[in-house]
Amino acid sequence: MVFELINANPVVYEKKERRARSAPSDYSDEYAAEPIDQQEVFDHVRDIKDPEHPYSLEELKVITEDAIEVDDMQSYVRVTFTPTVEHCSMATIIGLCLRVKLLRSLPSRYKVDIRVAPGSHASEASVNKQLNDKERVAAALENPNLVDMVDECLAPSYG
Amino acid sequence: MELYEGGCELKLLETLEGHSDRVWSLAWNPVTAAAGTPLVFASCSGDKTVRIWENTPSHSASWTCKAVLEDTHTRTVRSCAWSPSGKLLATASFDATTAIWENVGGDYECVSTLEGHENEVKSVSWNASGTLLATCGRDKSVWIWELQPGNEFECVSVLQGHTQDVKMVQWHPSTDVLFSCSYDNTIKVWAGDDDDWQCVQTLGEPNSGHSSTVWALSFNASGDKMVTCSDDLTLKIWETDNIQMHSGDGYAPWRHLCTLTGYHDRSIFSVHWSSEGIIASGAADDAIRFFVENRDGLVDGPTYKLLLKKEKAHDMDINSIQWSSGEKRLLASASDDGTIKIWELASL
Numbered sequence: 001m002v003f004e005l006i007n008a009n010p011v012v013y014e015k016k017e018r019r020a021r022s023a024p025s026d027y028s029d030e031y032a033a034e035p036i037d038q039q040e041v042f043d044h045v046r047d048i049k050d051p052e053h054p055y056s057l058e059e060l061k062v063i064t065e066d067a068i069e070v071d072d073m074q075s076y077v078r079v080t081f082t083p084t085v086e087h088c089s090m091a092t093i094i095g096l097c098l099r100v101k102l103l104r105s106l107p108s109r110y111k112v113d114i115r116v117a118p119g120s121h122a123s124e125a126s127v128n129k130q131l132n133d134k135e136r137v138a139a140a141l142e143n144p145n146l147v148d149m150v151d152e153c154l155a156p157s158y159g
Numbered sequence: 160m161e162l163y164e165g166g167c168e169l170k171l172l173e174t175l176e177g178h179s180d181r182v183w184s185l186a187w188n189p190v191t192a193a194a195g196t197p198l199v200f201a202s203c204s205g206d207k208t209v210r211i212w213e214n215t216p217s218h219s220a221s222w223t224c225k226a227v228l229e230d231t232h233t234r235t236v237r238s239c240a241w242s243p244s245g246k247l248l249a250t251a252s253f254d255a256t257t258a259i260w261e262n263v264g265g266d267y268e269c270v271s272t273l274e275g276h277e278n279e280v281k282s283v284s285w286n287a288s289g290t291l292l293a294t295c296g297r298d299k300s301v302w303i304w305e306l307q308p309g310n311e312f313e314c315v316s317v318l319q320g321h322t323q324d325v326k327m328v329q330w331h332p333s334t335d336v337l338f339s340c341s342y343d344n345t346i347k348v349w350a351g352d353d354d355d356w357q358c359v360q361t362l363g364e365p366n367s368g369h370s371s372t373v374w375a376l377s378f379n380a381s382g383d384k385m386v387t388c389s390d391d392l393t394l395k396i397w398e399t400d401n402i403q404m405h406s407g408d409g410y411a412p413w414r415h416l417c418t419l420t421g422y423h424d425r426s427i428f429s430v431h432w433s434s435e436g437i438i439a440s441g442a443a444d445d446a447i448r449f450f451v452e453n454r455d456g457l458v459d460g461p462t463y464k465l466l467l468k469k470e471k472a473h474d475m476d477i478n479s480i481q482w483s484s485g486e487k488r489l490l491a492s493a494s495d496d497g498t499i500k501i502w503e504l505a506s507l
Contacts, residue, residue, distance in 0.1 A: 108475055108496070111425065111443070133342065133372065133390075134426075134443070134476070135237075136324070138181075138205065139253050139279050139297070142234050 005052050007085045013061045015046075035072040036106065042068055044105040045079070047157040048097050051090045051149065056156065060084055062094060067117065075109040077102065082117040091121055095131040096140060097153045166507040169447065169469045172489075175212060175499040177224050180205030182493035184238045184479045190245030191485075198483060199225075200491060201248055202499055203236035209250050209260075211267065212499070222501060231258050231269050238282045238327075243289040247310070251280040257294050259310060270310045275302060275317070284337075286330040291315075293337050295325035301339050301349065303356060316356040320347055327375050332382045336410055340373035346387055346397075350410040359410055362397065367415035369395065377432045384416070386438050388427035394419040394440060394450070396463065417462055422448060425476075431490075433482040437466065437504070441477030441492055446470045449504065473500065 042065040046058035057063040067080040079098055083091045095114045102112050115128045130136055140146055181204060188199040198214040209228035215221050234253035241248050248260040248267070257280055259271040277298035284293045292304040292312060301318040323343035330337055337349040337356075345368060348360040362368045371390035378385045383401040388394050396416040403411035425443035432438050438450040449466040473494035483489040488504040 129342075129372070135281070135326070136297075136342075138235065142253055 006088055006090055007052065010050075010053055010055065010060050010084050012055055012059050015056070015058055016065065018043075036070060036110075037072070038065055038068050038070050041070055041077055041079070041102070041106075045098055045101055045157065047159060048094075048101060049153045049156050050084075051093045051097075051153055057081070057094065063098070074111075075107070076111050076113075077106065078113040078115070080115050080117050082120045086120065086122050088121065091116055091123075091127050092130055093146075093149065093153070095127065096137065096146070097150050099131065099137060100141070100150050101154055101157060167467060167504055168507055169449075169467060169472075170503045170505050172501040172503055173222055175222055175224075175501070176497065177210055177227075178202065178204040178206050178208070178497050178499075180235075181475075181495040181497060182478065182499055183235065185481055185491050185493045185499060186239045186241055186248075187481055187483045187491070188241050188245045189243060189484055190241075198485060198489070200481075200483070201239045201241065201250075202493055203239045203250055204497075205235045207232050207234060207236060207252075209236055209239055209248070225265070226267050228260060228267050228269075231272075232256070234279075237280065240283045240285055242285050243287060247289075249283045249285065249292060251283040251294055251296075253279040255280060255296070257283050257292075259312070261310065271312060273302075273304060273312055273314075275314055276300070281325065282327040282329075284328045284330050286335050286337075287333055288335075291330070291335065293328040293330060293339075295328045295339055297324045299323060299325060299341075301325055301328055301337070301347075303337065303349075315354045316351070318349055318356055318358065320358045320361075321345070326372065329376055329378070332378050332380070334382070334404060334410075336404075338376055338385070340376050340387060342372045344369050344371055344373060344389075344391075346373055346376060348410070348413065360412055362413060362415070367395070367418070369393065372426075374426070374428050375430050377430050377438075379432045379436060380434045384432075385413070386430050386432055388430040388440055390426045392420070392423045392425070392427065394422075394427065394430060394438070416460065419450060419463055422450075422465055422468075428477065429479045429481075431481050433488070433490075434484070435488075437482075437488075438463070439480050439482060439490055441472075441480035443476040444470075445473050445475060445477060445494075447472040447477065447480060447492060447502075467504070472502075473498065 047056045069078040114131045185202040191199045203209045211226040213225045232252040236252045238251040250258045257273040260267045261270045276296045280296040295301045303316040304312040321341040325341045328339045340346045345363040350359045369389040376387045384398045397413045398416045399413045400411045427442045429441040440448045447469045450463045453462045453464040475495035479493040
């Protein structure tokens with residue numbers, strides 16, 4: 001058990017205001033699927049709780065709307081997140097939380113890449129490789145302790 | 160044998176549902192499809208089961224699930240392999256065990272369980288004579304097991320050398336030389352006998368090797384070439400000297416022949432070389448691709464060209480693609496979408 005927090009004094013930012021989605025004015029398109037955009041993906045992940053602190057990834061600026069790239073036509077999303085400290089050992093947990101939330105929220109046609117912001121982590125390449133190895137992620141998610149931790153972080157994001 | 164002078168197409172024969180989670184791998188029973196016996200293959204899944212599928216002879220286009228091997232593995236079953244005799248099926252699981260199943264009059268019984276790996280077992284392979292089994296896993300090791308009387312297995316060697324998760328093991332088709340590929344970006348070649356096995360070669364970046372995880376490897380029919388696929392989005396072809404390989408020493412060095420770049424957009428999880436020389440690849444972009452040797456103008460030796468690309472072959476990542484061993488150009492693909500598809504590569 002680790003008793004010392006990796007980052008005991010995180011900087012907490014204000015949450016961005018939430019814009020209401022405007023209803024489509026053209027009702028003949030009522031059943032057409034709206035393309036998924038940056039804002040929608042951000043809405044899925046912004047309230048994920050940081051594993052160590054009672055703040056969301058948005059409040060800690062671990063994830064921002066601009067750091068999300070979406071191409072709905074290609075069914076592709078790339079999320080870049082910034083751990084609060086360079087040696088953050090929670091980086092893989094945060095990455096896993098992002099991956100699980102998007103897996104549960106986006107259509108199955110989507111391909112998702114998760115990475116830490118370049119230069120933001122001491123083991124950047126190693127963390128990125130783990131987070132994008134589908135087999136490693138699948139095995140990790142069969143570990144009940146890890147799944148409990150992830151689910152706890154994801155709970156506030158199902159608003 | 161000239162391939163598809165007039166063009167070819169990939170025909171979908173059937174889509175098989177049944178698994179309740181992603182299908183990771185599949186393996187054709189090597190003995191069927193000979194002498195009119197129905198084609199059989201096994202598939203394994205994140206739903207912790209293995210399913211045996213058979214082509215009902217009366218309806219040539221119809222596949223049925225003949226058996227579900229369940230209540231044995233307690234986690235994802237990642238890989239499966241039939242013994243050369245077709246009588247035994249080995250299944251490798253994230254639960255750190257490898258189970259051996261025997262077909263007893265249509266029912267599959269688990270006759271042995273191999274324990275030893277510290278964590279997820281990812282691949283299992285039988286040697287050509289069916290006397291040896293190899294397994295590998297996230298604990299970075301490769302294990303060699305010897306078949307004993309009564310379907311028991313004895314571990315004869317635990318091979319350390321890879322510095323990361325080992326993704327796949329595959330025995331050479333005609334000699335007892337073992338190949339492994341890993342998250343450490345290398346391919347290792349292991350040779351020896353009895354309980355004395357060594358890594359005799361490592362194919363890494365200095366040898367024109369891959370720059371990211373190597374997911375799979377496959378040999379051509381004559382065993383003098385192999386193809387490897389990787390997270391680095393390339394396929395690499397390697398070759399060896401066949402004569403030297405079969406002369407007593409049993410091992411000859413491998414060298415890089417060529418790299419197929421620019422054809423894949425996402426990780427390539429599976430590659431399989433057919434007995435006729437067609438390389439099939441299955442990737443995370445949901446597509447199946449076929450490559451053949453380019454016979455037009457040998458410059459610095461053989462090169463390979465794309466024969467056909469089938470986009471959206473599945474709705475999600477393709478994890479495994481395997482040619483059947485029969486006459487027709489049949490192949491099966493397994494996907495994250497939980498289905499298995501049976502295809503025929505046909506001339507137009």
